[in-house]
Amino acid sequence: KKFSKHMSIAEVYLEACKLVGVVPVSYFIRNHSSPTMTLTYHGLGPLGCKALAIALQSDVHIRTLELAYNRVQAEGVKYLAELLRANFTIQHLFQDLSNNHVKSEGAEHVAKMLMDSISLKSIKLSDDAKHFTEALSTNFRIKDLDLSHNKFCGKGGEYLGQLLNNEGVEVLDLSWNHLRMKGAVAFSAGLKVNTMLKHLDLSWNGFGNEGALAMGEALKFNNTLVHLNLSNNCITNEGVSMLCRGLDYNETLRVLLQLAYNAVTVEGALALVNVVKNSPKTALEQINICNVLVNENFVNLLELTCQEHPGLDVQYEGVGGFIAQKPPKRIDPMKVIQDYLDKRKLRLWDFFRNIDKDGTMRVPVTDFRKAVQQSSIPLSRFQIEELIHRLDRDRTGMVDYR
Secondary structure, X not given: OOOOOOOOHHHHHHHHHHHHOOOOOHHHHHHOXXXXXXXXXXXXXXXXXXXXHHHOOOOOOOOEEEOOOOOOHHHXXXXXXXXXXXXXXXXXXXXXXXXXXXXXXXXXXXXXXXXXXXXXXXXXXXXOHHHHHHHHOOXXXXXXXXXXXXXXXXXXXXXXXXXXXXXXXXXXXXXXXXXXXXXXXXXXXXXXXXXXXXXXXXOOOOOHHHHHXXXXXXXXXXXXXXXXXXXXXXXXXXXXXXXXXXXXXXXXXXXXXXXXXXXXXXXXXXXXXXXXXXXXXXXXXXXXXXXXXXXXXXXXXXXXXXXXOXXXXXXXXXXOOEEOOOOOOOOOHHHHHHHHHHHOOOOHHHHHHHHOOOXXXXXXXXXXXXXXXXXXXXXXXXXXXXXXXXXXXXXXXXXXXX
16 A cells, blocks of 8 residues: 655554554554654554554654564564664664564564664664574674573573674673573683673673683683673682683773672672782772672772772672661762862862863763862762762763763
8 A cells, every 4th residue: 555755654654553454552643753662562563563664664753662562573573674674763673672472583584684774773682692693793783782581591602602703782781691601601702802892791691600710711802891790690709710810911891890699708809809909900990799798808908909099999788797888867978079179269160170171061980989089078988989879870970060
C-alpha cells in the first residue's frame, strides 16, 4: 500500500496499524516528534513492530528507540532491520532488545542489520554471541555495546574475545553472562590486543581466580582500558594478587576498580593500595571494595599513599568490626570552602576557574578532588566525597559549576 507524502508520521502509523491489523500505541502517536521513543512493555509483537517500521521509514526526529519486553520475535527484528536500512536518524538501537524472544534466527537479522547500518552508534542485543561477533567485526561505527544478561558461557567467551578485534567499540557491558574459567580466559586473551575499549563491565560472571589471572595478564599489555568492573565474580585475595601483577605494568586504567562483593579481605585491600603506592606510573584513581572491612594498617597505608596520589579514592566498608557511619551532623562542606575563600577575599568563581584551565565551566571530578586535597581547606576525605556526590549526583565524572 502506498502512503501519501503529505501524511504526517502519526497518520502513516495509524494507516499502517489498520493495514497489518494491530491496535495503535497511543504513546507513540502523542510523542512521535520526541528524540527518544520508549515503548517498553507495550506488547507490540512482530506485527506491531511492522507498523512501527513502516511509520518510521522517513522519520527524522527519533534518535533512540527502546523496545524492551515486547516479544518482537525474529519476525519483528526482521522488520526493524528493514527500518534501519532506510532510516539514518536512529543512532541508538532499542537500547534493549533483550527479553524479546529473538532467538538465533532473529540474531541473524540483527547481524545483517549491523553490517548494513551506517548510523548506529550504540546498541543492546541478546541471544547469539557468534552472529553478533561476526557482524560487529565489520561494523566500526558501534561505540557503545550492551550484551548483558545473555548467558554466553564458555564458547561465547571465545567469540567475545574475537569481538575485541573490533576497532570501534569503546563501551562494552558483558555482565551476567556466565563467563567462567575457559570463557573468562578466552575473553581476557582478546583484551590483550584491543586498542579501543575504554569501559568494560564484567560483573556477575563468576570469573573466579582463573579469570583474575587471565585479566592480570591482559592488563600487562592493554593500554587503553580506563574503567573495569569485576564486581561479584567469586574472586579471592589470591585472585586480587594475580590481578595486581598486571596492574603493576598498566598505566591507563584509571577509574578501576569495581571489585566490590568478591571474597576479598583486608589482605587483598592492602595489595591493591600497595600497587598504587609502589607503581609511579599508575593512573588508578578509584578502587571500589565497598564490602571489605579493613584494619588500622590499611588506613595508615592509604593515608601515606594519598600523600603521593592525592586523587586516589578507595571505597571500603569500615575498620575492624565496625561499619563506617556518617556522623549524625556535620558542617556543610560547601560552606567550609566558602568560608575558606572569604577569609582570603577570593570568590568561589576564582576557585573553580583555577581548576578549569579550558574555561568550559565543567571540571573533572578527579581534578576537583585533587584541588581540594592539595589546598589547606579543612575538609576530611569523607566530607570531600560527600561534596563530590552532591555536585555530581548523576555520576557523570564532571562537576558543572554554572
